[in-house]
Amino acid sequence: MTENSLRLEGQVALVTGGARGIGRAIATRLAQGGAKVGIVDLAEAGAGTAQEIAEATGVATTFFKADISKEAEAKAAVAAVEEALGPVDILVNNAGITRDGLILVMDEAAWDAVLAVNLKGAFLMSKAVLRGMVRRRHGSIVSISSVVARRGNAGQVNYSAAKAGLIGLTKSLAREVASRNIRVNAVAPGYIETEMTAALDEKARNALINQIPLGQIGSPQQVAEVVAFLASQEASYITGAVVPVDGGLGI
Numbered sequence: 662m663t664e665n666s667l668r669l670e671g672q673v674a675l676v677t678g679g680a681r682g683i684g685r686a687i688a689t690r691l692a693q694g695g696a697k698v699g700i701v702d703l704a705e706a707g708a709g710t711a712q713e714i715a716e717a718t719g720v721a722t723t724f725f726k727a728d729i730s731k732e733a734e735a736k737a738a739v740a741a742v743e744e745a746l747g748p749v750d751i752l753v754n755n756a757g758i759t760r761d762g763l764i765l766v767m768d769e770a771a772w773d774a775v776l777a778v779n780l781k782g783a784f785l786m787s788k789a790v791l792r793g794m795v796r797r798r799h800g801s802i803v804s805i806s807s808v809v810a811r812r813g814n815a816g817q818v819n820y821s822a823a824k825a826g827l828i829g830l831t832k833s834l835a836r837e838v839a840s841r842n843i844r845v846n847a848v849a850p851g852y853i854e855t856e857m858t859a860a861l862d863e864k865a866r867n868a869l870i871n872q873i874p875l876g877q878i879g880s881p882q883q884v885a886e887v888v889a890f891l892a893s894q895e896a897s898y899i900t901g902a903v904v905p906v907d908g909g910l911g912i
Protein backbone atom coordinates (compact mmCIF):
# COMPACT_ATOMS: atom_id res chain seq x y z
CA MET A 662 0.00 0.00 0.00
CA THR A 663 1.51 3.35 -0.97
CA GLU A 664 1.38 6.26 1.43
CA ASN A 665 -1.29 8.08 -0.49
CA SER A 666 -3.55 5.15 -1.24
CA LEU A 667 -5.48 5.80 1.97
CA ARG A 668 -8.38 8.15 1.44
CA LEU A 669 -7.48 11.00 3.78
CA GLU A 670 -7.27 13.96 1.39
CA GLY A 671 -9.25 16.96 2.56
CA GLN A 672 -9.83 15.41 5.98
CA VAL A 673 -9.02 17.30 9.18
CA ALA A 674 -7.38 15.20 11.88
CA LEU A 675 -6.80 16.15 15.51
CA VAL A 676 -4.09 14.15 17.29
CA THR A 677 -3.71 14.52 21.05
CA GLY A 678 -0.20 14.08 22.42
CA GLY A 679 1.12 14.57 18.89
CA ALA A 680 4.23 16.49 19.90
CA ARG A 681 6.43 13.40 20.06
CA GLY A 682 6.57 9.61 20.10
CA ILE A 683 3.69 7.58 18.70
CA GLY A 684 1.44 10.66 18.39
CA ARG A 685 4.02 12.40 16.25
CA ALA A 686 4.27 9.35 13.98
CA ILE A 687 0.47 9.24 13.68
CA ALA A 688 0.24 12.96 12.87
CA THR A 689 2.98 12.56 10.26
CA ARG A 690 1.33 9.51 8.65
CA LEU A 691 -2.07 11.21 8.45
CA ALA A 692 -0.44 14.25 6.86
CA GLN A 693 1.40 12.01 4.37
CA GLY A 694 -2.03 10.67 3.41
CA GLY A 695 -3.17 14.21 2.70
CA ALA A 696 -5.04 15.09 5.91
CA LYS A 697 -4.65 18.48 7.57
CA VAL A 698 -3.42 17.88 11.08
CA GLY A 699 -4.01 19.67 14.37
CA ILE A 700 -1.69 18.68 17.21
CA VAL A 701 -3.02 19.19 20.73
CA ASP A 702 -0.44 18.68 23.45
CA LEU A 703 0.63 19.99 26.83
CA ALA A 704 4.18 20.27 25.53
CA GLU A 705 5.17 23.40 23.59
CA ALA A 706 7.32 21.14 21.40
CA GLY A 707 4.08 20.39 19.54
CA ALA A 708 4.44 23.72 17.73
CA GLY A 709 7.76 22.65 16.20
CA THR A 710 6.39 19.22 15.34
CA ALA A 711 3.40 20.74 13.55
CA GLN A 712 5.69 23.03 11.58
CA GLU A 713 8.05 20.21 10.60
CA ILE A 714 5.14 18.07 9.41
CA ALA A 715 3.78 20.95 7.33
CA GLU A 716 7.19 21.49 5.74
CA ALA A 717 7.72 17.79 5.04
CA THR A 718 4.27 17.06 3.61
CA GLY A 719 2.90 20.36 2.32
CA VAL A 720 -0.38 20.02 4.22
CA ALA A 721 -1.73 22.62 6.62
CA THR A 722 -1.06 21.92 10.28
CA THR A 723 -1.69 23.71 13.55
CA PHE A 724 -0.77 23.35 17.20
CA PHE A 725 -2.81 24.12 20.29
CA LYS A 726 -1.44 23.79 23.80
CA ALA A 727 -3.96 22.15 26.12
CA ASP A 728 -4.35 19.73 28.99
CA ILE A 729 -6.90 17.34 27.54
CA SER A 730 -7.90 16.11 31.00
CA LYS A 731 -9.65 19.46 31.65
CA GLU A 732 -13.02 19.95 29.97
CA ALA A 733 -12.61 23.66 29.21
CA GLU A 734 -9.20 23.05 27.62
CA ALA A 735 -10.43 20.08 25.60
CA LYS A 736 -13.29 22.19 24.22
CA ALA A 737 -10.98 25.12 23.50
CA ALA A 738 -8.56 22.80 21.68
CA VAL A 739 -11.26 21.48 19.35
CA ALA A 740 -12.53 25.02 18.71
CA ALA A 741 -9.01 26.25 17.92
CA VAL A 742 -8.22 23.40 15.52
CA GLU A 743 -11.58 23.84 13.76
CA GLU A 744 -11.00 27.57 13.45
CA ALA A 745 -7.56 26.97 11.88
CA LEU A 746 -8.25 23.93 9.68
CA GLY A 747 -12.02 23.34 9.47
CA PRO A 748 -14.36 20.78 11.07
CA VAL A 749 -12.61 17.78 12.62
CA ASP A 750 -13.24 14.53 10.70
CA ILE A 751 -10.73 12.36 12.57
CA LEU A 752 -9.87 12.36 16.27
CA VAL A 753 -6.93 10.33 17.58
CA ASN A 754 -6.93 9.99 21.36
CA ASN A 755 -3.23 9.32 21.84
CA ALA A 756 -2.12 11.49 24.79
CA GLY A 757 -1.15 9.28 27.68
CA ILE A 758 1.03 9.16 30.77
CA THR A 759 2.31 6.51 33.18
CA ARG A 760 2.86 6.74 36.95
CA ASP A 761 4.01 3.19 37.66
CA GLY A 762 4.33 1.52 41.05
CA LEU A 763 3.14 -1.54 42.90
CA ILE A 764 -0.28 -0.94 44.42
CA LEU A 765 0.93 -0.72 48.02
CA VAL A 766 3.14 2.23 47.13
CA MET A 767 0.89 3.79 44.52
CA ASP A 768 -0.72 6.91 45.92
CA GLU A 769 -4.10 8.35 45.04
CA ALA A 770 -2.52 11.12 42.96
CA ALA A 771 -0.81 8.57 40.70
CA TRP A 772 -4.09 6.75 40.18
CA ASP A 773 -6.03 9.98 39.49
CA ALA A 774 -3.45 11.46 37.12
CA VAL A 775 -3.27 8.37 34.91
CA LEU A 776 -7.05 7.91 34.77
CA ALA A 777 -7.51 11.64 34.10
CA VAL A 778 -5.25 11.81 31.04
CA ASN A 779 -5.59 8.35 29.50
CA LEU A 780 -9.31 7.79 30.04
CA LYS A 781 -11.14 11.00 31.00
CA GLY A 782 -9.14 12.93 28.39
CA ALA A 783 -10.42 10.59 25.66
CA PHE A 784 -13.99 11.04 26.94
CA LEU A 785 -13.70 14.84 26.97
CA MET A 786 -12.06 15.07 23.55
CA SER A 787 -14.52 12.63 21.99
CA LYS A 788 -17.43 14.60 23.42
CA ALA A 789 -15.96 17.87 22.16
CA VAL A 790 -15.64 16.67 18.54
CA LEU A 791 -18.85 14.64 18.45
CA ARG A 792 -21.41 17.43 18.36
CA GLY A 793 -20.06 18.54 15.00
CA MET A 794 -19.51 14.99 13.73
CA VAL A 795 -23.10 14.02 14.57
CA ARG A 796 -24.42 17.09 12.77
CA ARG A 797 -22.30 16.31 9.70
CA ARG A 798 -23.06 12.57 9.83
CA HIS A 799 -19.38 11.82 9.39
CA GLY A 800 -16.38 11.07 11.57
CA SER A 801 -13.82 8.59 12.83
CA ILE A 802 -12.32 8.30 16.30
CA VAL A 803 -9.30 6.12 17.10
CA SER A 804 -7.98 5.72 20.65
CA ILE A 805 -4.62 4.31 21.69
CA SER A 806 -5.12 1.57 24.26
CA SER A 807 -2.40 -0.97 25.13
CA VAL A 808 -1.69 -4.68 25.27
CA VAL A 809 -1.74 -4.33 29.08
CA ALA A 810 -5.48 -3.61 28.95
CA ARG A 811 -6.03 -7.34 28.34
CA ARG A 812 -2.90 -8.88 29.83
CA GLY A 813 -2.35 -6.66 32.87
CA ASN A 814 1.10 -5.64 34.05
CA ALA A 815 2.51 -5.67 37.57
CA GLY A 816 3.20 -2.09 38.62
CA GLN A 817 0.56 -0.62 36.32
CA VAL A 818 -2.86 -1.08 37.94
CA ASN A 819 -3.69 2.55 37.14
CA TYR A 820 -2.44 2.46 33.54
CA SER A 821 -3.94 -0.92 32.63
CA ALA A 822 -7.28 0.07 34.20
CA ALA A 823 -7.28 3.28 32.15
CA LYS A 824 -6.36 1.43 28.94
CA ALA A 825 -9.01 -1.25 29.60
CA GLY A 826 -11.49 1.57 30.27
CA LEU A 827 -10.67 3.00 26.84
CA ILE A 828 -11.78 -0.27 25.26
CA GLY A 829 -15.14 -0.05 27.05
CA LEU A 830 -15.47 3.58 26.01
CA THR A 831 -14.64 2.65 22.41
CA LYS A 832 -17.20 -0.15 22.19
CA SER A 833 -20.02 1.79 23.89
CA LEU A 834 -19.40 4.91 21.84
CA ALA A 835 -19.20 2.85 18.64
CA ARG A 836 -22.72 1.59 19.37
CA GLU A 837 -24.00 5.08 20.27
CA VAL A 838 -22.88 6.86 17.12
CA ALA A 839 -22.85 4.17 14.42
CA SER A 840 -26.24 5.32 13.11
CA ARG A 841 -24.69 8.75 12.54
CA ASN A 842 -21.99 7.27 10.28
CA ILE A 843 -19.28 7.78 12.90
CA ARG A 844 -16.82 4.96 13.54
CA VAL A 845 -14.97 4.46 16.83
CA ASN A 846 -12.03 2.08 17.11
CA ALA A 847 -8.92 1.47 19.19
CA VAL A 848 -5.45 0.09 18.65
CA ALA A 849 -3.60 -1.79 21.36
CA PRO A 850 0.16 -1.43 20.90
CA GLY A 851 2.62 -3.74 22.60
CA TYR A 852 6.22 -2.69 23.28
CA ILE A 853 7.03 0.23 21.01
CA GLU A 854 10.46 1.78 20.53
CA THR A 855 10.48 4.97 22.63
CA GLU A 856 12.86 6.67 25.03
CA MET A 857 11.67 4.16 27.61
CA THR A 858 12.62 1.03 25.68
CA ALA A 859 15.79 2.65 24.29
CA ALA A 860 17.01 3.16 27.85
CA LEU A 861 16.86 -0.57 28.68
CA ASP A 862 20.14 -2.45 29.04
CA GLU A 863 20.80 -5.35 26.67
CA LYS A 864 19.73 -8.03 29.14
CA ALA A 865 16.38 -6.38 29.90
CA ARG A 866 15.86 -5.66 26.22
CA ASN A 867 16.49 -9.30 25.24
CA ALA A 868 14.16 -10.52 27.99
CA LEU A 869 11.47 -8.27 26.56
CA ILE A 870 12.06 -9.39 22.99
CA ASN A 871 11.94 -13.07 24.01
CA GLN A 872 8.28 -12.63 24.99
CA ILE A 873 7.28 -11.29 21.57
CA PRO A 874 6.39 -13.91 18.93
CA LEU A 875 7.60 -11.68 16.06
CA GLY A 876 10.87 -11.25 17.97
CA GLN A 877 11.20 -7.50 17.84
CA ILE A 878 10.07 -4.29 19.50
CA GLY A 879 7.62 -2.29 17.37
CA SER A 880 8.09 1.16 15.90
CA PRO A 881 5.83 4.21 16.21
CA GLN A 882 5.40 4.01 12.42
CA GLN A 883 3.95 0.51 12.67
CA VAL A 884 1.31 1.83 15.06
CA ALA A 885 0.69 4.90 12.88
CA GLU A 886 -0.06 2.74 9.80
CA VAL A 887 -2.89 0.95 11.59
CA VAL A 888 -4.29 4.17 13.07
CA ALA A 889 -4.27 5.81 9.63
CA PHE A 890 -6.05 2.80 8.13
CA LEU A 891 -8.74 2.79 10.84
CA ALA A 892 -9.18 6.54 10.45
CA SER A 893 -9.57 6.31 6.67
CA GLN A 894 -12.49 5.47 4.40
CA GLU A 895 -10.74 2.16 3.63
CA ALA A 896 -11.94 1.02 7.07
CA SER A 897 -15.53 2.19 6.44
CA TYR A 898 -17.05 -1.12 7.67
CA ILE A 899 -14.98 -1.33 10.87
CA THR A 900 -16.29 0.03 14.15
CA GLY A 901 -15.91 -1.00 17.79
CA ALA A 902 -12.72 -2.90 16.94
CA VAL A 903 -9.59 -3.13 19.06
CA VAL A 904 -6.66 -3.90 16.79
CA PRO A 905 -3.49 -5.24 18.43
CA VAL A 906 -0.18 -3.90 17.08
CA ASP A 907 2.07 -5.94 19.33
CA GLY A 908 4.07 -8.50 17.35
CA GLY A 909 1.84 -11.21 18.80
CA LEU A 910 2.51 -10.38 22.45
CA GLY A 911 -1.20 -10.46 23.26
CA ILE A 912 -1.90 -13.86 21.66
Ligand code: NAD
Nearest residue numbers: 678680681682683702703704728729755756757807850853
Ligand atom coordinates in the same frame (compact mmCIF):
# COMPACT_ATOMS: atom_id res chain seq x y z
P1 NAD B 1 5.09 9.93 24.98
O1 NAD B 1 5.21 10.19 26.44
O2 NAD B 1 6.32 9.90 24.15
O3 NAD B 1 4.09 11.03 24.35
C1 NAD B 1 2.88 11.37 24.96
C2 NAD B 1 2.51 12.78 24.57
O4 NAD B 1 1.28 13.11 25.25
C3 NAD B 1 3.55 13.83 25.00
O5 NAD B 1 3.83 14.70 23.92
C4 NAD B 1 2.87 14.55 26.15
O6 NAD B 1 3.25 15.91 26.28
C5 NAD B 1 1.39 14.41 25.78
N1 NAD B 1 0.52 14.57 26.94
C6 NAD B 1 0.66 13.99 28.17
N2 NAD B 1 -0.31 14.41 28.99
C7 NAD B 1 -1.10 15.27 28.27
C8 NAD B 1 -2.25 16.04 28.59
N3 NAD B 1 -2.81 16.00 29.80
N4 NAD B 1 -2.78 16.82 27.63
C9 NAD B 1 -2.23 16.87 26.40
N5 NAD B 1 -1.13 16.17 26.04
C10 NAD B 1 -0.57 15.38 26.98
O7 NAD B 1 4.24 8.57 24.85
P2 NAD B 1 4.21 7.47 23.67
O8 NAD B 1 5.11 6.36 24.06
O9 NAD B 1 4.36 8.11 22.34
O10 NAD B 1 2.71 6.93 23.84
C11 NAD B 1 1.61 7.46 23.12
C12 NAD B 1 0.36 6.68 23.48
O11 NAD B 1 0.56 5.29 23.19
C13 NAD B 1 0.00 6.74 24.96
O12 NAD B 1 -1.40 6.76 25.12
C14 NAD B 1 0.59 5.46 25.51
O13 NAD B 1 -0.07 5.07 26.69
C15 NAD B 1 0.31 4.52 24.35
N6 NAD B 1 1.16 3.32 24.33
C16 NAD B 1 2.52 3.42 24.28
C17 NAD B 1 3.30 2.26 24.24
C18 NAD B 1 4.81 2.33 24.17
O14 NAD B 1 5.45 1.28 24.20
N7 NAD B 1 5.40 3.51 24.03
C19 NAD B 1 2.68 1.02 24.26
C20 NAD B 1 1.28 0.95 24.32
C21 NAD B 1 0.53 2.12 24.34
